[in-house]
Amino acid sequence: MIRSIINNHATLSIAQGLPQPEHDHEVVWLEVNAPTVEESANLQQRFGIETAPKNSSVIEDGHFLYMRSKLLALDASGTPHFGGVTFVLGEQVVAILCDDAHFRPFDVALQRLRRKPANTQSPKAILLVLLQMANDGADAVIDRIADELERSTEEISEISDGYNSNGKELGVPDLIETMRALNDKEELISLCIEAQLSLARTVRYLSSEVDNTTEADLQGLVNELTADVAGVKEHAYFEHEKVRYLQNAVTNILNIKQNQIVKVFTIITAVFLPPTLVGTFYGMNFAVMPELSWEHGFIYSMGLTLSAAVLPLVYIKRKGWLR
Structure with a gap:
């Protein structure tokens, strides 16, 4: 699928597919999915653009500069989408090549180009706008992850306390579910970092194509974009460290809760083991068992059993093992 953006007398319009051959010189941007x-x-015939996959991330064939990059953006439903894009920079036109028909991170680029017609003066300026949108898309994804991490922090705090705001008891299954969500976020942030690294490389190659003398204003904008890409990348690194911290926190809480469960069973075993031992003695068939003929033998055996249960419990409590 091809969309052509045509600049006709400083008016931008979209044509589905390629325009008539006589209007090829008016095409400033081709979006190819x-x-x-x-x-x-x-x-290939009309513009000289090769759509075949490239073996390298950057290729120059004398007419076009092909720059392969990974991008991360939110789709129409607000779901992060990761895809590969090849930016093609020529003297008269810019093209975007993507193998995924549903990955369209530049749907609103035309609005930005129309708002500032100066951005359509050259293919380099158009490519700059597209790279700005790619960086903004990654920033939006990271901001969304940051908001979700804030909610995850509150959930971890509630699980640590044992109850949520509605009074529902929380335990190990809730921790496992939270850990699974954090793992998904870590993978997504890793994709953000990968996208920013490849985007920084593309911006660097665009900067090398800009003439510092005749295109000083454009060079200044490219330098600003370089700083913006680096800033978003640092934000991604920060959120990645936050995810790792939360993962460690969940792991520690999970270990503590599991230790508490083991401690409870250990205490129960310690309390009931002596009464079991007493009961075992009285289950033996000795020839002489004087307690059987005592008037209060039953009360004696019950008291002995109760004492065998209470004494270990008192000892455990004095040692502070119940805390």
Whole structure:
């Protein structure tokens, strides 16, 4: 699928597919998603753009500079989507090649280009806007992750206390579910970092294409974008460290709760083991058992059993093992 953005007398318009050949010189941006064989042939014939996968992240064929990058953006439903994109920079046109027909992180780019017509003066300026949008998309994903981590922090605190705000008892299954969610967030943040690293490389190659003398204003904007990409990357690293901290916290709480469970069973065993031993003695068939003929033999045996249970419990409590 191809979308063509046409600049006709400083007015931008979208055409589905390629325009008529006589309007090729008016095309400033081509968005290509999962092209068919026929569409790839037309792009090669009319614009000289190769859609075949490249073996390297950056390739220059004399007419175009191909820069492969990984991008992360929120789709229409607000779900993070990770995909590969190849930016193609030429003297007259910019193209975006993507094998995923559903990955469209630049749907609102036309609005930004229309708001500032100066951004359409050259392919480099258009590419700058597209890279800015890619960086903004990654920033939005990281901000969303940061909000979710704040909620995860509150959940971990509630699980540590044992009850949530509604009074529901929380335990080990809730911790396991929280850990699973944190693992998903860690993977997503790792994708954010990967996307920012590849985006920084693309911005660096764009900077090398800009002439510092004749395009000083554009170079200044590229330098600002370089700093913005680095800032978003640092934000991703910070959130990644936060996820690791929360994972360690959950692991520690899980270990404490499991130790508490083992402690309870240990105390129960320690309390009931002596009465069991007393009961075992009286279950033996000795020839002489004087307690059987005592008037209060039954009360004696019950008192002995109760004492055997209470004394270990008193000892455990004085040692502070119940805390």
